[in-house]
Amino acid sequence: MADTPVERPGDLSATSLTRRRLLINAGVFAGGVMLAGPLAACGGSSTATSGGTPKRGGNFRLGVTGGGAGDIIDGQKIVTKPDQARLVAGFETLLEYDKNYKLQTTGLAESVTQEASDKWVIRLKQGITFHNGKTLGADDVIYSLRRISDPKQGLFGTAGLASIDPNKIDKVDDRTVRLNLKQADSTIGDQLGQYYNGIVPVGYTRAGEQIGTGPYKVKSFTKGQQSVHERNSSYWRSGLPYFDTVTIIDFPDVAAQVNALRGGQIDAMTDVPAAQITVVTGQSGLAILEGQGADWRPLCMAIDMPPFDNNDVRQAFRLIVDRNAMLQQVFSGHGRVANDLYSPFDPAYDSSLPQRHQDIAQAKSLLKKAGKENLTVDLHTTDGAAGMVDSANIFANQAKAAGVTVNVHNDPNYYGDAYLKLAFSVDFWGTRNYLPQVANGSIPTAPYNECHWPPKDSNYISLYQQALAETDAGKRADIIHQMQKLEYEQGGYIIPMFNNLVDAYSTKVAGFNQGSKATLNLDSFGHGYRNIWFA
Amino acid sequence: MLDRPGPTGGPAKTGGIWLFIVRRILQGLLVLVLVSIVVFAATQALPGDPARAILGRGATPASLAALREQLHLNRPVVEQYVTWAVGLIHGDAGRSFAAQEPVSKLLGDRVINTAFLLLCSGLISIPLSILIGSYAALWRDRPFDVATSLITLVFAALPEFVVGVALVVLFSTTVFHILPAITLIPPGGRPWEQPVAIILPTLTLVLAVTPYVVRIMRASMVEVLESDYVEMARLKGLPERLVLRRHALPNALGPTFQVIAINLAYLAGGVIVVEYIFNYAGIGGALRDAVANRDIPVVQALAMAIASLYVVLNLLADIATILVTPRLRTRL
Numbered sequence: 001m002a003d004t005p006v007e008r009p010g011d012l013s014a015t016s017l018t019r020r021r022l023l024i025n026a027g028v029f030a031g032g033v034m035l036a037g038p039l040a041a042c043g044g045s046s047t048a049t050s051g052g053t054p055k056r057g058g059n060f061r062l063g064v065t066g067g068g069a070g071d072i073i074d075g076q077k078i079v080t081k082p083d084q085a086r087l088v089a090g091f092e093t094l095l096e097y098d099k100n101y102k103l104q105t106t107g108l109a110e111s112v113t114q115e116a117s118d119k120w121v122i123r124l125k126q127g128i129t130f131h132n133g134k135t136l137g138a139d140d141v142i143y144s145l146r147r148i149s150d151p152k153q154g155l156f157g158t159a160g161l162a163s164i165d166p167n168k169i170d171k172v173d174d175r176t177v178r179l180n181l182k183q184a185d186s187t188i189g190d191q192l193g194q195y196y197n198g199i200v201p202v203g204y205t206r207a208g209e210q211i212g213t214g215p216y217k218v219k220s221f222t223k224g225q226q227s228v229h230e231r232n233s234s235y236w237r238s239g240l241p242y243f244d245t246v247t248i249i250d251f252p253d254v255a256a257q258v259n260a261l262r263g264g265q266i267d268a269m270t271d272v273p274a275a276q277i278t279v280v281t282g283q284s285g286l287a288i289l290e291g292q293g294a295d296w297r298p299l300c301m302a303i304d305m306p307p308f309d310n311n312d313v314r315q316a317f318r319l320i321v322d323r324n325a326m327l328q329q330v331f332s333g334h335g336r337v338a339n340d341l342y343s344p345f346d347p348a349y350d351s352s353l354p355q356r357h358q359d360i361a362q363a364k365s366l367l368k369k370a371g372k373e374n375l376t377v378d379l380h381t382t383d384g385a386a387g388m389v390d391s392a393n394i395f396a397n398q399a400k401a402a403g404v405t406v407n408v409h410n411d412p413n414y415y416g417d418a419y420l421k422l423a424f425s426v427d428f429w430g431t432r433n434y435l436p437q438v439a440n441g442s443i444p445t446a447p448y449n450e451c452h453w454p455p456k457d458s459n460y461i462s463l464y465q466q467a468l469a470e471t472d473a474g475k476r477a478d479i480i481h482q483m484q485k486l487e488y489e490q491g492g493y494i495i496p497m498f499n500n501l502v503d504a505y506s507t508k509v510a511g512f513n514q515g516s517k518a519t520l521n522l523d524s525f526g527h528g529y530r531n532i533w534f535a
Numbered sequence: 536m537l538d539r540p541g542p543t544g545g546p547a548k549t550g551g552i553w554l555f556i557v558r559r560i561l562q563g564l565l566v567l568v569l570v571s572i573v574v575f576a577a578t579q580a581l582p583g584d585p586a587r588a589i590l591g592r593g594a595t596p597a598s599l600a601a602l603r604e605q606l607h608l609n610r611p612v613v614e615q616y617v618t619w620a621v622g623l624i625h626g627d628a629g630r631s632f633a634a635q636e637p638v639s640k641l642l643g644d645r646v647i648n649t650a651f652l653l654l655c656s657g658l659i660s661i662p663l664s665i666l667i668g669s670y671a672a673l674w675r676d677r678p679f680d681v682a683t684s685l686i687t688l689v690f691a692a693l694p695e696f697v698v699g700v701a702l703v704v705l706f707s708t709t710v711f712h713i714l715p716a717i718t719l720i721p722p723g724g725r726p727w728e729q730p731v732a733i734i735l736p737t738l739t740l741v742l743a744v745t746p747y748v749v750r751i752m753r754a755s756m757v758e759v760l761e762s763d764y765v766e767m768a769r770l771k772g773l774p775e776r777l778v779l780r781r782h783a784l785p786n787a788l789g790p791t792f793q794v795i796a797i798n799l800a801y802l803a804g805g806v807i808v809v810e811y812i813f814n815y816a817g818i819g820g821a822l823r824d825a826v827a828n829r830d831i832p833v834v835q836a837l838a839m840a841i842a843s844l845y846v847v848l849n850l851l852a853d854i855a856t857i858l859v860t861p862r863l864r865t866r867l
Contacts, residue, residue: 068633069631069825070824223641262708417584
């Protein structure tokens with residue numbers, strides 16, 4: 001794999017590696033700084049999966065669910081689902097997640113190292129150019145990170161990179177940047193691999209020209225309809241990508257999307273509804289691509305609001321759920337049962353905690369102990385993501401057995417003023433590793449802490465700070481296990497399941513990886529459409 | 536045509552017709568003003584805060600305040616209405632909250648696309664239904680009439696989405712693979728450049744509208760054929776063709792035009808469903824999206840566009856009815 005020896009900067013001498021640890025899979029790839037073969041993780045495996053030798057040419061037409069007048073193209077933000085598909089065509093991140101959701105140096109950085117608990121160094125690969133011919137350099141990375149850190153931009157990555165001090169990003173040389181953090185943070189590498197933390201050139205604005213380093217550059221874009229992306233002929237991964245153009249088409253209606261695929265008007269589509277899977281597999285020339293997502297739709301109990309300020313009630317509610325039945329009903333079984341904990345792909349995920357099963361008798365006895373028999377609660381939900389309303393209704397139904405009456409409120413204005421102030425609500429989240437997720441949803445400073453976690457008397461926050469400061473992956477995992485145990489025993493989330501990402505494509509297209517652990521659809525859209533081709 | 540003597544012999548009073556048209560136009564404008572007030576009031580009463588809806592989960596108090604300021608949501612309602620109404624008169628429907636660009640830019644192509652779809656559907660369904668309805672009346676209770684009656688009843692009972700989906704199954708995905716399942720109009724392109732792609736949506740709309748018009752045309756024609764003046768014409772020995780064309784058809788068309796107008800106006804609503812089925816880039820998708828986004832300027836602009844279509848179609852139907860119905864024309 002390490003077929004491309006990477007020159008290390010002088011200050012990263014072998015002797016200092018003992019205290020300067022590479023966050024990325026430090027245990028797996030000892031001295032992983034050198035593992036920077038650009039195609040090591042992305043090219044080889046996919047070629048082996050299907051389709052034989054890649055070929056050049058063609059217009060790849062992708063139908064993406066959703067979209068509308070709110071569509072944008074921005075290297076660091078999405079509004080609608082088609083925005084994701086467009087972002088990854090043109091913009092790339094410093095690090096990348098592979099198909100096992102492990103961070104790899106297959107992105108723009110040849111290395112990302114944690115020098116100290118609050119110091120990170122990013123070293124860029126050589127010879128990468130933007131769509132306009134400009135060479136990628138340290139200034140672009142600094143500009144990109146400052147843009148993400150600017151709360152006024154309203155970008156996705158802002159909360160995750162909150163520890164970066166935008167005024168203390170040093171340019172070491174043309175390809176090296178040092179981040180001096182406001183506080184210790186071991187999650188910077190994770191954040192730099194998130195697809196929405198794309199690297200943009202100095203001076204980039206959403207309204208301006210869409211210039212990135214990605215395999216395809218924007219040729220045209222009409223909100224709510226479609227965009228055309230043409231091959232970046234000077235792409236830094238030589239020989240890639242394969243298509244001449246990629247056309248991304250919005251589909252507000254899934255039925256039209258499936259029809260378009262069946263009628264041959266598009267070559268691939270995202271998000272096949274469970275009911276339509278057999279329709280797709282029943283037609284020759286079409287195939288389903290199923291990835292293991294780690295998206296989750298928690299039922300959120302605010303731990304400081306009655307009746308959920310009593311942990312017995314919270315635990316009783318967690319025992320009410322028949323997770324497998326819910327998985328079957330909501331996603332026709334295309335997913336995995338969860339254990340009230342998020343971030344299942346994190347190497348530090350504690351899979352030793354016993355799987356919770358439905359236990360109505362125990363739930364009833366806990367409710368009795370809490371003095372909350374024949375409880376009636378309101379559950380707020382909205383049609384924000386597939387399964388949010390179904391989950392709520394199914395839970396309400398299952399709760400009857402425990403004598404709990406759940407009144408489901410499906411509110412189109414759910415994300416209004418009442419959001420985050422509700423005692424019991426359904427929300428949705430994407431795939432993140434544990435600590436980045438905590439920053440977004442499980443501490444008081446998190447933007448979306450639905451459960452108002454943690455309890456006042458808990459040591460959760462101090463554990464979190466220890467974990468951020470801990471540079472040793474093994475020790476950090478131990479701390480994370482303690483945090484997960486607290487959430488498992490006292491938390492406010494009911495997490496019944498993780499859904500799979502079910503997409504469909506014409507078998508004319510080759511190169512997709514089946515079963516990837518992924519954040520995005522279609523094997524991360526063929527990694528920005530660079531790994532797929534017309535066979 | 537206006538100078539042609541009516542069947543009663545006297546010249547048509549053309550001045551009367553012009554006066555009538557002017558009066559109807561003024562009435563139409565008044566209706567539009569009233570509609571604009573209702574539309575504005577209704578969209579103001581939409582539940583939820585547009586700033587919230589646009590920023591979604593990512594809203595912060597600061598970004599909300601900034602956006603409300605930017606969208607003039609803090610100004611008095613009357614001031615907002617006047618600004619909006621004056622803008623409309625100047626052809627400026629404001630800026631889309633969601634897209635952050637002028638509504639006219641966002642909707643321009645879509646209005647053309649939808650208008651073309653409606654035009655095609657109207658041009659096919661109107662003559663077709665007048666023809667079928669007339670022959671059904673002429674051949675009353677004969678096989679053609681019975682078959683027409685049955686088929687139109689079936690199609691009148693089927694909602695557009697059923698018809699549309701059935702057509703897709705039949706012609707695109709399952710039985711045959713001869714027509715595109717969706718209509719892909721490339722941005723900047725025009726629907727008439729893709730005639731094959733608009734066959735199914737047009738057909739769906741034609742099937743949605745034709746049955747009603749056929750049935751009213753038939754009923755109206757049957758009534759006319761039984762009237763005294765048709766009988767008189769026949770007794771006078773006029774050739775049957777002339778009886779039908781000069782005496783029966785014009786009188787039967789009057790009520791039919793009213794139904795056509797209502798149905799075409801209804802199409803402007805039905806087109807939303809059809810555009811959804813075929814992923815057709817028209818105002819239907821834009822309206823649906825705008826409601827979901829609380830994109831009030833877009834909702835308002837589309838509501839006004841559809842209301843204007845109603846007014847114009849009704850005006851045209853009234854004028855056409857007057858022109859073809861001698862009794863009404865001479866009464867002016």
